[in-house]
Amino acid sequence: SEQPDSSGLQVPLSSSDEICVHPSYQVQIISSSPLVMYIKDFLTAQECAHLRAISINSFRHSVVADGKRSAQRTSQSTYVESDHVVRCIEERALAFQGHDVQPSQLEPLQLVKYAPGEHYHFHADWFSDPAYKLAVNGGNRVSSFFAYIYVRNDTTGGGTNFPLLSPPVSDRWCDVVDCDEPYNRGLTFRPVEGNAVYWENLHPEDGSGNQKTLHAGLPVTAGEKIGMNIWTRQAPLSDEAVAGLHDYPDL
Numbered sequence: 001s002e003q004p005d006s007s008g009l010q011v012p013l014s015s016s017d018e019i020c021v022h023p024s025y026q027v028q029i030i031s032s033s034p035l036v037m038y039i040k041d042f043l044t045a046q047e048c049a050h051l052r053a054i055s056i057n058s059f060r061h062s063v064v065a066d067g068k069r070s071a072q073r074t075s076q077s078t079y080v081e082s083d084h085v086v087r088c089i090e091e092r093a094l095a096f097q098g099h100d101v102q103p104s105q106l107e108p109l110q111l112v113k114y115a116p117g118e119h120y121h122f123h124a125d126w127f128s129d130p131a132y133k134l135a136v137n138g139g140n141r142v143s144s145f146f147a148y149i150y151v152r153n154d155t156t157g158g159g160t161n162f163p164l165l166s167p168p169v170s171d172r173w174c175d176v177v178d179c180d181e182p183y184n185r186g187l188t189f190r191p192v193e194g195n196a197v198y199w200e201n202l203h204p205e206d207g208s209g210n211q212k213t214l215h216a217g218l219p220v221t222a223g224e225k226i227g228m229n230i231w232t233r234q235a236p237l238s239d240e241a242v243a244g245l246h247d248y249p250d251l
């Protein structure tokens with residue numbers, strides 16, 4: 001009885017009160033190599049509130065291989081348990097990518113929370129360690145979405161900085177790009193709730209990691225920021241590979 005409507009926007013899920021309605025987000029290309037896109041209103045206010053509510057008690061300080069806290073990533077993170085809201089967002093992220101990406105290529109959604117002084121140092125999301133990018137483990141991370149879930153209204157800092165990309169010249173971007181940043185610091189996106197940055201991590205020609213995707217979560221100087229990573233792999237992730245993700249050191 002439940003069928004997608006003719007616009008294709010409504011998708012039946014497990015029960016009639018769990019309808020997935022995708023917001024009409026707006027997309028703009030920021031860079032074509034690497035491909036970087038800015039997505040306004042990728043998540044609804046309800047979705048952001050829901051993600052925050054279901055994960056509020058599960059954040060843990062990031063650790064590195066020896067179980068110690070990392071000076072590179074001082075934020076707290078958590079993987080989100082799947083439910084109908086999470087599946088709706090995952091479906092949106094898959095559809096956005098437009099080609100034959102399977103649900104099994106998505107890592108569980110990951111939230112990252114920053115208190116004042118916390119940051120995530122420059123890194124790329126793609127793996128360079130051969131052990132992590134084995135096809136049997138899902139291969140490398142083809143793409144990243146970083147979405148802003150919560151930005152407390154007194155928040156300063158906390159932009160997402162791509163030092164090797166150029167900021168747009170037009171000041172019509174200043175609502176989402178930090179135009180006060182010196183030009184030589186590259187491109188910094190402001191954390192704006194509900195919006196997301198999407199980029200491709202790998203060179204399409206040979207699947208090697210694109211160094212220009214280097215980025216950082218700049219220190220939050222006041223307030224609180226929660227973001228969300230949606231990472232798509234080259235190959236399906238097995239249940240064992242998903243379980244193993246929790247043991248990965250941050251890169």
Ligand SMILES: O=C(O)CCC(=O)C(=O)O
Pocket residue numbers: 112120125146158159160161215216217218227229
């Ligand atoms: O916090 C940010 O703005 C970026 C975080 C990030 O790059 C990551 O979690 O991989």
Ligand SMILES: [Fe+2]
Pocket residue numbers: 123124125215
């Ligand atoms: Fe990242």
